[in-house]
Amino acid sequence: MTSTRVELHMDFEASGTSPLPSGCLYTHPSTLVSTVMFRSFFAPLNRRIIFFITAMSAIAICIVVLVSASCIILTRDSRSTRPLEDCARSLAVSLPRPFTIETARSTIHNVGNAKPWPFVEYIAIARSDSTLLEASGSFTFNMDELLTKRKVKSASGIIVSQPIIEGGEIKAYILIGSNSQFFGKGITMYLLLSSIAGTGGILASFFIARKLYKKMLQPLYDLTAAAKEIGVSKDYTLRVPYASNDELGDLVSQFNAMLDQIEKRDKLLTSHKKMLEQAVKLRTAELAKKNSQLVLEVAERREAEMIRCEVERINQHDLKSLLNLVIGYPELLLSKGNLTAQQENYIKKIEMAGYRILDMINNNLDIFKMEQGIYKLRATSVELVHLLFEIQDDITSMLTRLDVTLRITFNNYPVSTSNTFFVAGEYRLLQTLFSNLIVNAVEASNPNDIVTVAIQTDDQTITVHNNTLVPEKIQEKFFNKYATYGKEDGTGLGTYSAKLIANAHKAHISMTSTKPSGTLITVEFSEQLSLADNSSLEPAVEQMFI
Known part of the structure; x- marks a missing residue:
């Protein structure tokens, strides 16, 4: 890695060039001095330092002046x-x-003429009964109040x-008075002089701050320039040449130490990057090979699935052809007559079983169409109470074998054939x-x-409810294809086909399963036929109730 070596140690009094240590930043001294002085004057940090020092000085001076003025104003009367x-x-x-009136009057007259005190404007002597004996100057006051309180404003x-x-x-009594403006002039003069002195102190602190910040912030300029140069060049071999025992010296030393660590890590990262690039190339080649194998396997499985589906459809077609005999011969026998009641019942059961097998074959074909999204529902009016009774009759042997009871309710009451x-x-x-x-609820x-x-x-x-809990592993994929758990002969197609059939009927099917309440499956129909639609039942459906 190559980069320009630049020295950050800036001496504002030096000129020309000099040999520099390796790894330091360098630039032309005249350009560096003018650029740094220009930037330092307008840098926000410099402004903050100057403003801080000036503001602190101004605040201190103002506090001293205000406290002194407040003390003078508050004690003005006592001072006066x-x-x-x-x-x-x-x-x-x-x-x-001994005291005599004539002597006292003469003394007051002489003192009033001599005016030994410049702030005294009124001198007088009065009896204890408030009679004024002699006065020098004029003053307006209440004699009785003065003699009682000894001082009056x-x-x-x-x-x-x-x-x-x-x-x-x-x-x-000796009476001496003075105009309050005499003392007020002194306070005004004090405040004026204090303001002048404070302004001078603020200006002095401003210029001192401007002189000091250049020397104080020199290491910070070095750090800033180094950080900018490193950010552009990414050369972590650069260092800031500054040594001192103060906080800035510690900051520079820690900055250089940080650069040492970054330089070491950069070298390690470069070496690791090369190793990773090589590993990625090898891994990419392996993945490309595996992907090509997977593409072939997927194509083979897809072809096998298509063949399987085609074979199933052919088998189902052949089974439907054979079922014509299973369904047709019972009808022929029933039409001949001469059968006992028990024989007719057996033949009807055979005929019903044939129709059930035919329905299963048709269901498989319909499920395939539902998966492809091409199934068209041939909707009629279906009465679900008798349908559930039929399912109950069909699984009677299973209920007996598993010792499980199936209960059907209608609007929270036991169901009857009239519902x-x-x-x-x-x-x-x-x-x-x-x-x-x-069947799933009973088996579980x-x-x-x-x-x-x-x-x-x-x-x-x-709703279909049972007391057992659906395993957590399959709760989220309960209605997915091939989702089963704990059943040796389970295919995972029962709930999947139920979901497809519900969607085909625009019904919403959902499942909730918790330990306290068990498992509840809800099928909500979006459209219900009125009882007046009973006449729309197809004959084939009516035969299912026989």
């Missing part, structure tokens, strides 16, 4: 009152003793009072359908079990 109280206290202490500003006590008695349930269909096919279902039952055949005229269904 304290200097006035100090001035009033010092002025009261400086008055000569009014529209003119803040004013405080300091008692002059001598001999345990209050001789007078009728007509459907549109072919008598012979419907007899085959229900005979297969009932245990001794002393009851097989129930329930007729429901409301929803046009006939």
Whole structure:
């Protein structure tokens, strides 16, 4: 594998070319520097780092300014009152003793003219009975409230009072007031200077962040360029030349270690790929040979199946020809007369057996047509109650031998010969359908079990129920061809033909089998004939009831 060697270590102060270690990425320094500086300035990660540092600095500065301003504003009154109280206290202490009104008035007058405190705009002295003795400046306030609370904030500003006590008695009060705007100007100036300083700090942090991110993110640029180059060239021999004890150094070393593992695995995969390609070629040749054999076997089996079906049809045709004698001679004997009742009964049974064999032959031909989808139903009015009675008579010996009881119900009541349930269909096919279902249910039952055949005229269904469970292996393929289990002589065609016959009659057949409730097969007819259609019964069908 060949590829261009490129060095990722980018020195923004270096120029020209230099020898590089094997396995490192290389590109022209001037092109690399301009490209990296351009991309680094507009890279989203760089913007995020600059924004993060600048935002953190701005937030810190704003928090400090807001906290300081809040403290100043919240303590503005106390800060404004304290200097006035100090001035009033010092002025009261400086008055000569013993206290006299004239001396106090002279002192207040002199201090008011001298104005030793720039923030003091009002100085006065008043008696304890609220009589003003001397004042310098003008101020609006409530004298009684001031003397009681010692400090009052009014529209003119803040004013405080300091008692002059001598001999345990209050001789007078020193009053000093100041305009609140004086202190407000200081707060405004503080906020203005803080805003200027904060803006300068934010700008400084922005430029510092721009300077630092280039140095901090250099290994990340190397990793990004290496990943892109490897993604394009698929050359896993490339490495990032960066060594440091910090987190980025660990990241680069782990990246190089990962490339080592990928390079080893790539070589192993290449060798395994060649081995697999060779194995696939051999396997493909074997499969092609087996496929050709299977094609020949399928063709041979298909030909054998066609021959078998043709032979069966020929045999069935020959059997139907022979059955003409079995069916014809009983009719001839019955027409001659001179027979006892027992002899007539025997001959009728022989005739009935012949018709049954003929029906079986015809059923096989019809099932074949149903499989091919070419069967046309010759529907007549079929009465299913008498049909089920006939099936019950036919399997009497089987019920006795297996010790199983067959119960037939009509709308949840025991059935009687007066009950009728007509459907549109072919008598012979419907007899085959229900005979297969009932015989399977009886054969699958245990001794002393009851097989129930329930007729429901409301929803046009006939259900066959027994207490045994269908094996789980064949539940999903219960109606499939050749699906059988546990029966030595079973062919798996009974339920399959029942499904075909039900579909031909546009009836829905289904099976559910659970341990608590046993097995239930439901045949639901989509169309039911009214009792007025009894006249449509064919004579051949009526003869079946004799």
